[in-house]
Amino acid sequence: MKKILISVFVFLSSLLCFTGCYDAIFQSIRTEVELGDSTVTGFINGIVRFTPEGSTRQFLFVANGTIRVKDAAAQTSGLWYELSGLGLPSKVSYSYYDGSFSGEYIFKMAADDKYVYALSYAPYYDEDKSRNIPKSLYLYACKPTVNSSGILDFSNGWHRVGEINDNLSKYMSAIDSSYYSMNASVLLFCTNAVQPGHRKAYIRIGGKTGYSYSTTDYLFNQSYWGVYELNGSDTPKLLNFSTGYSGTYDDANKTSFVNNSVMGAVWFGGDILFTQYLNPVTNETADKDPTCVYMGNGEALETFNLTSYQNSSSTKNGKVHVHSNSDNTTVYYEGDFNLIKAYLASMTVTVTDESGNASTYSAGRPSAVSYIYYGGTIDSSICSLAVCSDYLLIGTGTDRSSGDGIFHVTLDSNGTPGLITSSFATNADSVMCAPYIIRSLLNVDPSKKEVESTLYSSMDFIYTESTAGTTIEDRGLWSYYPTTLEWNRE
Numbered sequence: 416m417k418k419i420l421i422s423v424f425v426f427l428s429s430l431l432c433f434t435g436c437y438d439a440i441f442q443s444i445r446t447e448v449e450l451g452d453s454t455v456t457g458f459i460n461g462i463v464r465f466t467p468e469g470s471t472r473q474f475l476f477v478a479n480g481t482i483r484v485k486d487a488a489a490q491t492s493g494l495w496y497e498l499s500g501l502g503l504p505s506k507v508s509y510s511y512y513d514g515s516f517s518g519e520y521i522f523k524m525a526a527d528d529k530y531v532y533a534l535s536y537a538p539y540y541d542e543d544k545s546r547n548i549p550k551s552l553y554l555y556a557c558k559p560t561v562n563s564s565g566i567l568d569f570s571n572g573w574h575r576v577g578e579i580n581d582n583l584s585k586y587m588s589a590i591d592s593s594y595y596s597m598n599a600s601v602l603l604f605c606t607n608a609v610q611p612g613h614r615k616a617y618i619r620i621g622g623k624t625g626y627s628y629s630t631t632d633y634l635f636n637q638s639y640w641g642v643y644e645l646n647g648s649d650t651p652k653l654l655n656f657s658t659g660y661s662g663t664y665d666d667a668n669k670t671s672f673v674n675n676s677v678m679g680a681v682w683f684g685g686d687i688l689f690t691q692y693l694n695p696v697t698n699e700t701a702d703k704d705p706t707c708v709y710m711g712n713g714e715a716l717e718t719f720n721l722t723s724y725q726n727s728s729s730t731k732n733g734k735v736h737v738h739s740n741s742d743n744t745t746v747y748y749e750g751d752f753n754l755i756k757a758y759l760a761s762m763t764v765t766v767t768d769e770s771g772n773a774s775t776y777s778a779g780r781p782s783a784v785s786y787i788y789y790g791g792t793i794d795s796s797i798c799s800l801a802v803c804s805d806y807l808l809i810g811t812g813t814d815r816s817s818g819d820g821i822f823h824v825t826l827d828s829n830g831t832p833g834l835i836t837s838s839f840a841t842n843a844d845s846v847m848c849a850p851y852i853i854r855s856l857l858n859v860d861p862s863k864k865e866v867e868s869t870l871y872s873s874m875d876f877i878y879t880e881s882t883a884g885t886t887i888e889d890r891g892l893w894s895y896y897p898t899t900l901e902w903n904r905e
Contacts, residue, residue, distance in 0.1 A: 448842055453904045454493045455483055456891035458522065459873035461694075462857040465526040466611040470561045473859070475871070477892065478521045481506060482533055484567060487859050490869065490896050492905050502573035503555065504535060514540065519553060525605035525616040530556050530647035532616055533573070534603040552583040552601055554618060556647050577649030579618060582639035586620050606682045609699045609861060613682035616645040617654075622676060642673040642689075676761045683708050684724055691761035692717075694855065696800045698830045700862035707830035709807060710759075711797025716787045716809070717780075720830060724755060727783035731776065733766040754781045785831075792836045795819040799872075801856035803865040807832050808843075810853025810872065817850035817877060823865070840866055841895065846902045850883055851876055870895040871905065 457479040464487070466473050473487040482503070483495040504519035519535040526532065533556075536549035557573040583601065605616040621640035643651040654671045671687065679690040681697050683705050690710055697705030706721040730751040752766055758781050767773045780786065795818055799810035807826050812818025821843050825833040847853055852875040859869040872893045876885045892905035 448846075448901050448903065450888075451492060451904045453888055453891050455479060455495050455905055456888075458875060458890075459854065459892055460523055461525075461855050462871050462873065462892075463524040463526050463531075463605065464607055464609070464614070464857075465531050465559070466528075467559050467561045467567065468529050472561060472565070474559075474567055475857070475859075476524045476526065476531060477873070478524045478533060479891065480520050480522075482521055482524065487869075490898050492894055492896070492903060495892075495905075498569065501569050502557070503533075504537075504553070507538060516540070516547075523603045525603045525618075525645070526607075526614060527605065527616040527645060527647075528611045528614045530558050530616070530645070532556050532576075532603060532605075532618075532645055534601070534618070549587070552580075552587060554579045554583065554603070556645070558647060576645070576651065579620075579643060579645075579651060582620050582641075585639040602678060604679055604693075606680050606687065607857075608682045608697070609701055610682075610704075613699065615680065615682070615687055617680060618643050618645060618651075619673075619677060642677055644671075672756050672760045672764070679710075681705070681708055684721060686756075688756060689760040691759065694799050696802055698802045698826075698861060701860070703862070709800050709802070709832070711800055711809070712786075713796050714789060714793050716789070716797060716807075716824075716832060718785050718787070718830075718832060719755070719781075719783045723783035723785075727755070727781055730754070731766045731768075731774070733768040733774075735764055735766055752776070755783055758784065787832060787834060789822070789824075789836060793819060793822055799853050799856045801858045801870065802826070802861045803858055803868055804862055806865045808856050808858075808865070808870070809836075810847070810856050812852025812854070812875070815877065817883065818852035818875075820844055820848035820851055821853050821856075821872070841900065841902060843895070843902050846889075846893065847872060847874060850885065851889070866900065867897050868895070869897065870902075872902075 455477060459477050459479050461477070463476040464473055465476055475485045475487050477483050482498040484498060485495045504521075505517065507516060507518040507520045509516050516538045519537045521533050521535040523534040524532065532554060535553050535555065537551045537553070538547050539550040541548050554576045555573045556576050557569055558571045560568045560571065562568045586601070600619070600622045602619040606614055608614050619642045642654045644654055645651045654673050671689070673689050676691045677689045678693050679695045681688050681690070681695050682699070683697055688708065692710045692712055695708060695710045697709070698707045699705035708719055710717045730753055732751060734749055735752045752764060754776055757764055757776060758779065765773050765775050793809065793811055795811045795816060796813045797809055798812050801808040805826060806823040809822045809824065810818070811820060811822070822836040823839065824836055853872055854875050855873045857871045873891065874893055875890055876883045880887055889904070893902055894905040895902045
C-alpha cells in the first residue's frame with residue numbers, strides 16, 4: 416500500500432541488495448563494511464537545510480511519512496528524531512473495519528531563512544480504479560527557534576498555509592484521478608543554500624510534468640495555477656509568469672521569470688535563478704558566495720560560472736512583455752532581460768527596444784552555459800547533485816526507471832567539472848550502484864574535500880525487491896562521516 420501511495424506523487428515535489436555491482440574490488444570493499452541498521456527508511460525525496468533566525472546552528476530535515484530532524488554538526492549515524500503534535504497531522508493509518516484511511520503522509524520538505532515547510536497528502540481507496548490515491552494535499556509551515564539548551568524548539572506550532580491549501584483543493588478537484596500519477600503537478604522546492612540568507616522556498620501548483628499525458632490548458636489558466644514564493648504566512652507571493660501564460664503582474668517582482676516547467680531554484684549572482692531541472696546546486700560555502708551553478712539534464716551536466724554569466728551577451732534592454740491576469744491584456748516593463756534566466760526557467764519572451772523593434776528570445780542555451788555529456792559512463796538520468804571542494808557528486812535515476820547509482824567528477828579551482836567520471840576513494844559506488852536511484856545528495860560543508868565531508872544520500876528503487884534485485888533495508892537515508900571513512904545506512 417505504501418509503495419503505491421508513494422509512487423503516485425513522485426513528481427510532487429518536484430526515484431537498494433547490490434545486484435549489478437559485481438566488480439571484484441567493490442565486492443571486497445562491501446565485504447569489509449558491516450552495514451548498520453537503518454534508522455530513517457522509506458521514500459525520502461530530499462534533505463533540507465535550516466538555520467533558525469538569529470542562530471548559527473544548522474539542522475537537517477527529511478520526510479518519510481513523518482518529519483525527522485537532525486543537528487547537522489553530528490558526526491555519527493542515527494540521532495534523527497521524529498516530530499509530532501503541535502499542529503502536525505497524525506500518521507496515515509487504515510481501518511479494516513470501515514475500509515478507510517485517516518491521517519496524512521508527509522512526503523516533501525523545504526525551508527527558507529525563517530520557516531520550514533512540509534507537504535502532505537491524505538489518501539483514500541478508489542474502488543473504481545482499485546488503488547490508493549491522494550484525496551487532498553496540504554502545505555504546513557512552522558517557525559522553529561533554538562532554546563537556551565541549544566535544542567530546536569517547535570512550540571510556535573505548525574499551521575496550514577491558507578491560500579496555498581485553498582488553491583491545492585481547487586486544483587485537485589479539477590483533475591481526474593486517472594491522471595494523478597501523470598500530471599497532478601504540485602512541486603515544493605527551495606534553494607537549499609548553505610548561507611541562511613540565500614534560502615528561499617517555493618511551491619508550484621499546476622504546470623507540466625515529464626509525461627505526455629497532459630491536462631488541458633484550462634488547468635494552466637486558472638487563478639489557482641502559479642509559482643508562489645513562500646513566506647510563512649497564509650498569503651505567499653505569486654510570481655510573474657512567462658509570456659504566453661496568464662498571471663498577476665507584480666511590478667515589485669518583475670525580474671522573477673517562471674513558467675509551468677520550473678522545477679528548481681538557486682541563489683546566484685545576487686538573485687534567484689529558476690531552473691527547469693530538479694535539484695540544481697551551486698558551489699556556495701558558508702563564507703563564499705557561489706561562482707558556479709550545476710544542473711542535471713538527463714545524461715548531461717549543464718554548468719556555468721560567474722565570469723561567463725557576467726561577460727556573456729545575456730542581457731537585452733527594452734520592454735519585456737508580461738501578461739496581466741486582471742484584464743487579459745499585455746503590460747510591459749522597462750529594463751534588462753537576462754537570457755540565462757529565461758533559459759533556466761524554460762521560457763520565451765518578446766523584447767521591444769527603444770525604437771519599437773520587437774525581438775523574440777527563446778529558451779535556447781546561452782553561450783555562458785557549458786554542456787558536458789557523459790555518454791557510455793552514466794546510463795540513466797542525473798537526478799541529484801552535491802558539491803565538494805574537489806569533486807561533484809552525481810546521483811542517477813528517474814521516477815519511473817532504475818538508477819545507475821552514484822558517480823563523481825573532478826572540480827578544478829574554478830569549479831569547472833571534469834569531462835569524465837573517476838573512481839571513488841571511498842565505498843560510495845559499492846553501496847550506491849545500479850539499480851538504485853539516488854534521489855538526493857547533500858554535503859553539510861561544501862568547502863571540504865569529499866573524503867573530509869559529512870555527506871548524506873537517499874536511495875530508492877522501483878518495482879519489488881525480487882524483480883529489482885534489491886533489499887528493502889537499503890531504501891532510505893545513507894551517510895558518510897570522515898570519522899568512519901565509509902558510506903553506511905544512516
